[in-house]
Amino acid sequence: MRNAASLVVLHEPNTGQATPALVDGREYTDLPELLGAAGGDAARITRGDSFAMDPEELLSPVGRPRKIICVGQNYLAHVHEGGRPAPPEHPDLFAKWDNALAGPYADVALPPESTQIDFESELAVVIGRTCRRVAQAAVRDVVFGYTAANDGSVRDFQFHTTQRTAGKAWDGLTPLGPVVVPAAALGGDSPDLQITGLLNDEPVQEDRTSHLIFGLPRLISYITTFMTLEPGDIILTGTPAGVGAVRQPPLFLKDGDQFEVRIEGIGAIRNTYRAETLS
Incomplete structure (x- = not known):
């Protein structure tokens, strides 16, 4: 079997x-x-010669992005x-880095330093061109x-502080995938897609991406005011209601849990969480 992990592939589910x-x-x-x-x-983008591939081989569809901006x-x-x-009056932004990414079907390590690991289902945007100061109409x-x-x-x-970095940039806690679907197939810059988060097959989050407070035209125009995107x-666009931290009692991920993010037209990532053992 050819090693698909070293290639950008057109996946055929x-x-x-x-x-x-x-x-x-x-x-x-x-990518x-x-x-x-x-x-x-x-x-x-054209096709090469097909080869056999186990979907479990899929990694994050973007391995080393220059920037990961979260909302x-x-x-x-x-x-x-x-x-x-x-x-908020303006988009509430924070950053991650590529160390945080994991594959769409990977086992994800629950770090022993915390028992408060939460889930957040999100639509992620992949930028196609270098851009700065993009007008909303051009997004x-x-x-x-x-x-x-x-x-x-x-x-x-x-x-721990008013800044989110210490809670958001952990190694391997941000699964991504399973595929990147071109925007033109999903409504352009204003997609209206069902997004669902399931914990052990039970829905815990549900909304539509058309309900974003800051839609993509406004988000990307705002971000590119001060930053060049490449x-x-x-861009992780934000999570619907239903996160574990605000539930009574709180609902955090534990050893053996499976969490699935399912988005209409894209498919689903499904990850099993395993307690990390320190050597």
């Missing part, structure tokens, strides 16, 4: 097959480089469940596609 993604006949080992070569244009408080019901009377030209993410959060560390950069 339920076939046991994958196809290398080519630009001008060349294979690529990560940022492929998108850069294609100029963010999905029509320039908090972006569904109104989530704002309210957190005890906030009104949404459709810089978005390549969408995938599913679980913004794993270590709640006690998150609230091919393969990721």
